[in-house]
Amino acid sequence: MSINFNHSEAAIRENRLGSVTGYQGTIKGLVAQVSACTLKNKERCFSQASACSSGCAQSYLSRIVDAVMVVHAPVGCAADSVYSNTQNKWGEKVRSWKHRNISVVNTNMVEEDTVFGAVNKLRETIREAYRRFHPNAIFVTTSCVSGIIGEDIQSVLDELQEELPIPLAPVFCEGFKSKIWASGFDAAFHAILTKIVKPPEQKTNKINMINFSGSARNQIVETLARFDLEPVFVAPYSTIDQLSRMSEAAATISICGTLGSYIGNGLEQKFGVPYVKTLQPHGIAGMDSWLRGLGAAVGKERAVEEYITEQKALIADELAEIKAKLTGYRAVVGMGPSFGHNYIRTLQELGIEVVWGATWHFDPQYDNGEAPASIENLAQAERDIPMSVGDQQNYELLNLLNRLKPDLYVARHGGSTVWATKLGIPSVMVVDEYSAFGYQGLIDFGHRLNDAVTNRSLARNLAKRIKLPYTDWWMQQNTFAFLAEEVV
Ligand code: SF4
Missing domain, CATH: 3.40.50.1980 (Nitrogenase molybdenum iron protein domain)
Incomplete structure (x- = not known):
């Protein structure tokens, strides 16, 4: 299985990985079904509200410090921006940064747009976002409405790309397409992998650390320094320049397998950056596994073993x-x-x-x-x-x-x-x-x-x-x- 970088859209997890949202049994039973290739999803005939992949992509991308996100959707689809801004404040506090609001612009699609389309609105919103914020990239997220009426977002971005001197990245994350909101992470990382990350100019001692808010950053900086490595915390609170150089890193590690698998495997596939596919670093077995995986990826096995014993x-x-x-x-x-x-x-x-x-x-x-x-x-x-x-x-x-x-x-x-x-x-x-x-x-x-x-x-x-x-x-x-x- 491999990621298709020639396509502007990441396939949803249900189709790409065979992921499911309905199962009841035991852990061993689940793994036995996977091994026997008999795992099938079970639907619910009653369902309460859940989250959506568009909100997931918006929340993740909106905290890149020098990018703007244009949400091509009715205004309600951007309602989670309030929560994203709260999360943003927390991550800024962790870093002792001065607070600034996230840069999110919504195209405010309304009923008549569902009949006549809203590509003109989108075009003008992108221009206005560039004029107001002078970002280093603009991400355009889709929604159920823009997806269902078949808005040709790619053509608008191709046209504006000749006018604006920054990457314009579509993020196809319509909520109705997937019951798995983590499909939104994949859509966000697909946009980063296809529009932001550049081929490496040199190899560095940097480690792509895929995470959310990065509260343990001081501890991670200190730990990796023991192995002559330097983390770059991705993607929230990073810059477009840092993201563009992820291909130069010595390895990629993640705080969460669900979050990091697309970008980690994508960087490995496209640029040969090793992705550490171990347990998460929670608890003793997790940290042992994570550090040993990193040590093996960068040739620091002995230093890692000494650190583990000491800690x-x-x-x-x-x-x-x-x-x-x-x-x-x-x-x-x-x-x-x-x-x-x-x-x-x-x-x-x-x-x-x-x-x-x-x-x-x-x-x-x-x-x-x-x-x-x-x-x-x-x-x-x-x-x-x-x-x-x-x-x-x-x-x-x-x-x-x-x-x-x-x-x-x-x-x-x-x-x-x-x-x-x-x-x-x-x-x-x-x-x-x-x-x-x-x-x-x-x-x-x-x-x-x-x-x-x-x-x-x-x-x-x-x-x-x-x-x-x-x-x-x-x-x-x-x-x-x-x-x-x-x-x-
Ligand atoms: S499920 Fe669709 S309509 Fe609802 S918030 Fe997500 S993108 Fe918007």
Whole structure:
């Protein structure tokens, strides 16, 4: 399998990777189906709101510091810009930067545009965006409306490319095309790979560090310096110039397999930059695997082994203490697939029993044709774990949590932790992708979980005072009552 750079559009994950949003069973059962090539998606005959790939692409690209994003859509499709701006503030604070708003412009498609088209609006909006912001690149994201009426965005950009002296990159991420919002990451990275990254002029000691907000940047800079390497944090908070030189890096690593697989494999395929395809660096096994993968990619195996031995010795006593406190607690995990699989393992390292893993989709393979290391790792463990796949359908999650009554719900999306808390279950939201990062990060995360399970009054009091929108009837039904049988 390879990425098609001659096409302006990245195929969605369902078509490209065989990814699914409907499954119920166990981790070993899921991997057995993948091995036997029998995994098929299961649709739901009832569905609540979820997220969309356009929002995902917008949120990710809007934090490139010297680019502008033009959202060719009705204004509501850009509503997530408020959230993106909040995230942007957080990343700026981490870097001690002065705050500036993200640069997002919306073409405000209205009803008559669906009849007559809106390419003139798009053309003028791009010109205006260039006049106002003088960016070093403009990304144009699509939407359900521009996609359904068949707007010829590529022709508009080709025409304007002769007029404007910066890359104009289309990002085909119409929300209706994919149930997997991570398809938006791929669309964003496809635009970067095809329009921004230039062929290498020289090889450097830089490491493309694919992530979101980069809160652990100081720690990563310090760690990589031990191996004479220098991280470049991609793509939020980077510049177009930095992105254009990703081809010169010694390797690419990622904080998240779901996020990084397209750009990592793409850079490897197109420019020969090695992509480290290991576990995520969460917890001990994850950090061991991640550092060893990096060491192998850049020929620093011995220095990496010395670092691992040193760091593990530093945390050994405190890890035993925190593990003794957490052993015996039961948790449910709800996250995107790569984070979900890696956090199941991380919680187990802290002595917590994971009684269910819910992931928002599942990729049976990445763009190099191999299964994610994180699911292979879980499938090889002695204990099998019940799991489900769904595009964050809260009605299923609430039914499940009500049935399992775990001590803790650990998730990466606020849209589900708030409901678990209202149900009376202490919840931890892993909004910072560097929570539980590496050895000391595991200890810090362990203390955070211990605080959550020993301070239950918020969840208890909320549950007493709040009426959930789900009826007793639903709470007594089979959690997966609306998950239909197999469809192709
Ligand atoms: S699903 Fe479509 S209409 Fe809804 S926000 Fe996403 S792009 Fe816009």
